[in-house]
Amino acid sequence: MQPCSREMQGINSLLNPTQISLQDLHDQQQQQQSQIQSSQIHHQVQNSHFDPTSHDDFLEQMFSTIPPPSCSWSDLNPAKTPAAWDLKPRDLSDDTAPLNPDNNNNVAFQFDDSANLASKLRNHQISGSAKSAAAAAAMMLQQQLLMSRGVAGAGDSGLIPMPLSLGSADDNVDGSSSFKSPNLRAHDDSVQALFNGFAGSMHGPGQTPNQTQHFHHSQGGPVQGQNYGSPAAAMNQAPASGSAGSAPAQPRQRVRARRGQATDPHSIAERLRRERIAERMKALQELVPNANKTDKASMLDEIIDYVKFLQLQVKVLSMSRLGGAAAVAPLVADMSPEGGGDCVQAGGGNGGAQRNQTASSNDTLMVTEHQVAKLMEEDMGSAMQYLQGKGLCLMPISLATAISTATCHSRNPTNRPVLQPNGGEGPSSPSMSVLTVQSATLGNGTVDASVKDSTSVSKT
């Protein structure tokens, strides 16, 4: 008979939130109809028109007859074994029949306890570690109870706020627990025993120790979910399965963790990793100009382009500082029309080959310049002839700059040799001319402005 009492306690506790209203009902009805209702219950139980829709009546009457006469219960179904606690409502009704009359009193004043117990259990599991799973499971349980039991209207109103508070993860925990009694820890053992008995009666002795192990208020949200799953599965008739097996019912009861609240260590690690990467991307966005891209791929493209650009700037600047501008300018001039990228970045591999072609022409240019400068010192005519022989010409600087800015996009100024006379300065003209060439070919502005600045400075 012990299991029966515990089963009764189980039912009472699980149907808990209605206890308050039911107690009211009970108080109201107790004085008047105790005997009458017991007989009514007998009728109903015997008729066993116990379908899920009539749960209201059954529950009310079951709980209202708090001290039913001892003989009434035993009369009902002596044949039914109390251990066969099946999931069918029919069986439930049958199982409640052979309840020990002694336990009715226990049931009576255990209403308060079970009410408190279940509320505390729920609170505890809310405040427990795996809030989401437990809350979800508890909510699920509540909903199933709602559906299956068809609790009375007052009970419904009392029950519905519970799932709501469970649903909103942390905020309403205090609110929900505020109107529950505070002292939780003291009832752990009783609650555990409650569930042990309940589960044990349902699933046989073999699984009970398993579930007692599981039923610890430590971590293991999914385990708690399972634990909820088994009694919920036991009590559940609405999902239309009604199967007695716990294993097939459990996966169906498990609720998928909400987004951002996964408890699986892998997903948590994944989430951390993703958050870290997002942080770094934000930091990079501030560094890189023109970083208003929302897409991760385009942001990465911008970053790559910016790094390439900065590296190119370093290369160009390191070139511009070599001894004489004459040595640098041809290289710079050749680089810039191509955007500077190919020529410079190929420096590692085949830059030598490239520069051979380009620099050789500039090499000859420099030689030509020296030659012309020498000739100019001697004889202007011969200098001009020499130039014409080479296919070059002389022109004033202003014209040269005008032409260069006009044709700044010319790719390979083979007619580069614009040697300008510089108002009498002979030997200094190479640097001048080279610099103007430099400024001309850099007129695109692809490479940095510093070189242009330097040229402008030296021109003055």
Added chain:
Amino acid sequence: MNPRRSISSNPASTVKSRFTNGFLKALLRINRQRITSTTAYTPREIFRGYLRVKIAADVSMASAIGSRRAWSRAMLRKVRSHGRDGAQVRRMSFLAMRKRNLYGKKIKCVEEDVGCYQANVLRKLVPGGAAMDMCCLLGETAHYIKCLNTQVKVMRRIAEVFST
């Protein structure tokens, strides 16, 4: 030419100042070398000169950072090994890098959801990026971009100073 800038007496130990000091010293050294040797206008010489200055800039940048960052360590390692063994090491390390890159590509592409290709490109750009996962790579890239910006500013200023 006034190569020596008037560095303030107080040792402002910012990355910028450290880099400036190191770079100017290296430039001095290079100029002295060039003065002693014949000024060669052959392309090879020109290229070598440019390479020396660029390496000097990178090394002084990495030394200013020190061993704090993976990219600076990788850059110093590369320069040292490059200088030590020359072509052979370059060839071998090139192959090794190739293999490592391929291997890394296989692994990283499996893990990455978005931006796998760009991540590999970034790894080639940032020194020492081949052996990093996405998270570290992004962090190193951010620091590397900061340092490159400093480098460019300083070098630009030096070029201005030299050209006046």
